[in-house]
Amino acid sequence: MSRIWVLGAGQLGQMLKHAGMPLNLDVRPIDIESEETFPLQAHEKVTAEREQWPETAATRQLAAHPAFVNLNTFPILADRYTQKSLIDKLGLATAPWQLVQSDTSAEDLHNVLGERVLLKRRTGGYDGRGQHWLREPGRDAIPDDWHEQAIAEQAIDFDEEASIVGMRGADGQCYFYPLTLNLHVNGILLGSVSPLARLAHLQQEAERMLGTLMNDLDYVGVMAMECFRVGDHLLINELAPRVHNSGHWTQSGANVSQFEAHLRAVAGLPLVEPTVKNTSVMVNLVGTERNDDWLSVPGAELYWYGKEVRPGRKVGHINFCLSNLADTKASLDRLEPMLPASYGIVLDWLRSQLN
Template sequence: MKPVLVVGAGQLGLMMAAAGARFGIPVDRMDHVTGELVPGTSNLRLTMPLDEIEQRYDIITAELEHLGDTPLLNSVKATKSWQNAAAFEILPTREKQKQMLDELQVATAPWQFLNNQDDLLNAHAELGDKLVVKSIRDGYDGKGQWRPVAGQSHDIPAEAFGGLIAEAMVDFSREVSLVGARFANGEYYFFPLTENYHHEGILRYSLGPAPKTEGLQADAQTMLSKIMEHLDYVGVMAMECFQTEQGLIVNELAPRVHNSGHWTQAGSDYSQFDLHLSALTGAAVPHQPKRFPVTVMLNLIGCEWNAEWQALPGIQCYWYGKERRDKRKLGHINLSASSVGELVVHCEGLIPYLDEEHKGFLAEAVALLNAS
């Protein structure tokens, strides 16, 4: 089978390359900034002209939606190998994403485009005193977001207007996400809903499957399948939602494998990376993913590697090989077990080996497990 090319040389492409071995699919990565090719899971970097890229790769996907605008990337996206062009045109821009959701009548927070300060005042009048203001492009992990309150000063840069949307502040009980795959024949595979906890805009931990999702799973699958069908999307897509008294409200869509789906590496017989490659290449999986032990995914943010983690029971460790920086995702740990009680024991065994911040987040996850 010819190799698949993943645009982006980060951890998602790295884990797709590792998953490709399961199906005999070679997966290479391309740095979306430099244009250099990174074969497989190596750190070797190569240059390759566009005509050779077209010859080598029948399928080109991406690990991130905010790809920038370089001559090489624009040329790659113009090739017949580039997958899901409609999704990568619409979803990276929050304004277009919101317009699509409204068109499909998929619930999302009320919103307005902000051209100037007067638009912000109008948004307060129409959407409420408390707003979430977001850059229409590139903002993630808490970046490019503000929370202005009517009548109070704010720190939104004047030059940002014209590239912002304002959303009504949603009253929600928790954040959940659905990761699913659509195949070229129209078949869908869905994982159970995931419960997610963010701090400072960054995902800290996930519980999969999410507890207490009666009635929500079917609703979420209907919403995401409608979106993927509209975009004629093939591969894995993630849908982040707020759970409200009225039901699920879509917060963000990602046309790719997703941080909140990492638990599937330990909590399913097929991971999100397996399904993404399977859908794109047509490599068959024998059945719908169906083994779902209870799992906690803990993101490792700005911390040091600890080799002792790997010796603990019920644990999978993933370290991305990045330079350490505060608030940077450097790895993740999946903890899984056949029962909640056993999983709690695994989590409590890990806590002493974590720094204070990560201890606190894993202790919160344990409390949620005990209450489930």
């Protein structure tokens, strides 16, 4: 049995472990806060479920392993400054931006980037955290501790948010899942649907952009690219060098999930063009208590993370991949009264995409 160590033991690491079982891969997620050391062997591989990690005995040991796949990619993509610089270097479309330097003022940013400017911390920050809006030229200011620690982006009046998940083997072969349409509420992904025929004309552009990035980085495994759709083109928002929330639907909707695809690439197993079964939807469960009645909904495939429920915390997701869109909508109708009232807008959005 081949062993793959995962730096990080959150839900992504646990889903990688689950995906490894049918392949006879011994996947070992490791808590980034651990001060233990582990029996890593020279021939074993190391991957990660996250872009950043603290300095602990466990992370030092795993990061020092010579077979840590993509080790040099993480610092590039974990820092929004170097990530955006790479996107620009490759001539790929993204929102106009600049580094917030020690002498940069809010007035400077408004003059260059316009009336609405979004500050993003260079590192950390997810699900809407680590962001600060400048919306009042002449009145707002950059927070004191954000100089040299943030980039500033021009606000984009986008039509929709979409993402693409791709995989790349050590031999350079790339394959891609179809574009996924996403709904974010307060910066947190709450719903996804894929594939949609009306996005198919953007697939080639998305694959070219993500393929260019993965090839330049000599990347091995799964990478996700979040985009804004503006008319008939895409702008890259952010990159994730790992399996990603917006690819969870692949657990139900494709012959090879994003988790299996990542493990195949890391382990040197053959990659294949993913076969999509039906249009899938994913409902992200955030800050809500588990309800076993969800399991009674036709087609519902529950993934519960076993985490303490807290406001704003991702605690699970439900996938649907039914052969008939009317059946999917009927199941969403069944599910709605079992979720908090705030999910009404999410389920309405999902149903609207299936019309």
